[in-house]
Amino acid sequence: MSNEALKKLDSHFAFGENWASYAKLIGEPQIEQAKEGLLKLIPAEDFRGRSFLDIGCGSGLHALAATQLGVARVVGVDIDPNSTATAKHVLSERAPHTPWQIENVSVFDLTPEKLGVFDIVYSWGVLHHTGDMWQALNNAAALVAPGGLLAVAFYRETYLDPFWQLEKRLYTSAPPVIQSIVKSGYIGAFRLARAMTRQGSFSDYIANYKSRRGMDFEHDVHDWLGGYPYESVLAPEVDRRLTALGFKAERVFARPKSSGIFGSGCDEYVYRSERRAS
Numbered sequence: 001m002s003n004e005a006l007k008k009l010d011s012h013f014a015f016g017e018n019w020a021s022y023a024k025l026i027g028e029p030q031i032e033q034a035k036e037g038l039l040k041l042i043p044a045e046d047f048r049g050r051s052f053l054d055i056g057c058g059s060g061l062h063a064l065a066a067t068q069l070g071v072a073r074v075v076g077v078d079i080d081p082n083s084t085a086t087a088k089h090v091l092s093e094r095a096p097h098t099p100w101q102i103e104n105v106s107v108f109d110l111t112p113e114k115l116g117v118f119d120i121v122y123s124w125g126v127l128h129h130t131g132d133m134w135q136a137l138n139n140a141a142a143l144v145a146p147g148g149l150l151a152v153a154f155y156r157e158t159y160l161d162p163f164w165q166l167e168k169r170l171y172t173s174a175p176p177v178i179q180s181i182v183k184s185g186y187i188g189a190f191r192l193a194r195a196m197t198r199q200g201s202f203s204d205y206i207a208n209y210k211s212r213r214g215m216d217f218e219h220d221v222h223d224w225l226g227g228y229p230y231e232s233v234l235a236p237e238v239d240r241r242l243t244a245l246g247f248k249a250e251r252v253f254a255r256p257k258s259s260g261i262f263g264s265g266c267d268e269y270v271y272r273s274e275r276r277a278s
Contacts, residue, residue: 011131013171013223014082014172018223019059023059025216026059031064033215034064035065035068037124038122039069041268044069046120049070049071050072052073052119053120054076055110055122055126055127055140056078057102063087068095073098073099074091075100076100077102077103079104084102084103106130107126107130108139112143118148119149120149125155127140128154128155129228131229137241137242145273145277149270150247150270150272151268153266153267153269154233156233156257156258156264158258158263158264161232161264164260164263168225171225179225183225246275248272249269249271254269
């Protein structure tokens with residue numbers, strides 16, 4: 001698929017609509033949880049006074065969290081105009097003291113010449129939805145300043161990836177009523193599986209889920225079921241690619257290949273650029 005085709009929204013899941021709905025839930029608990037998610041990846045001192053680029057900024061929650069961790073400026077980009085509108089609204093209301101900029105642009109159009117370079121480039125669970133994950137990663141890596149940090153998350157590879165690839169393509173093109181039926185069926189099956197394997201109450205799981213990066217269970221289920229385009233990867237391949245681009249691992253939170261019965265979580269990677277300033 002050509003880069004021009006990858007930039008068209010009609011073949012992508014409507015992430016922006018999902019983020020606009022989720023943004024109505026954002027309050028102080030979600031912001032604090034988002035900050036905790038960032039601090040899991042990057043120490044607090046590496047935020048203060050630094051520039052922060054959020055590729056695939058979605059609701060703007062993590063760009064907002066970065067402002068509260070003391071970054072000097074924030075730039076957020078997203079291919080979906082609904083996402084950029086939501087992010088602008090969230091930052092306008094909650095980030096009055098930090099310079100910020102939100103742009104409606106594809107990752108495939110991002111270059112250092114157009115946007116500059118950043119101390120932190122962050123893209124959590126986004127690049128695997130672009131249709132060309134490795135070119136998207138190359139573009140993101142090129143925007144990291146010498147000595148800067150690249151923090152990304154990718155879906156972990158599963159044995160059922162071919163099934164999920166088909167499911168996501170069909171879900172994305174299905175009308176809302178069908179999506180709702182599929183989502184209800186998924187949640188029901190997930191709940192039953194937890195009960196049968198004695199993993200604790202479903203209500204407790206939902207309550208604890210709210211502490212995961214400030215996210216919401218039902219919005220995440222919709223995101224998972226419809227997240228198309230879809231790619232996945234394991235840690236050794238990510239390391240090989242980023243090492244070749246001049247990066248060195250600082251923190252990696254990754255697991256082995258999984259069954260994928262209910263999908264895949266994201267593995268998280270923080271790499272530092274070893275390139276020198278020209």
